[in-house]
Amino acid sequence: MTDVLQTNIFFVITSIAIIVISILLVITLVYVIRVIRDLSHVSKIVREQSDQIVQDVSSAREQIISKAGSLKGILMFFLKRMAPKQKRKKDTSI
16 A cells, blocks of 8 residues: 555544544533533522521521520420330229
8 A cells, every 4th residue: 555545544533533422522512501401500509408407497596586585485485305204003092
């Protein structure tokens, strides 16, 4: 083979390889863009939900402060909720 023919074959193979690599790169970038959009959507939802949690905690805090009024009231509130319920014995001395 002559040098010119070998050079032409090399350029044809190189051109095909560049085209295939470019197509694969474009496909990869499309998937990366989709993933980034999904992450953006998820982060937006997380941000909204965290804002709602902050509002709920703030309103619960205000309700506890307004109803309890003191440290004793708050402690009694939680102790009543956490204390195990005791069963009463029936009075059989009637």
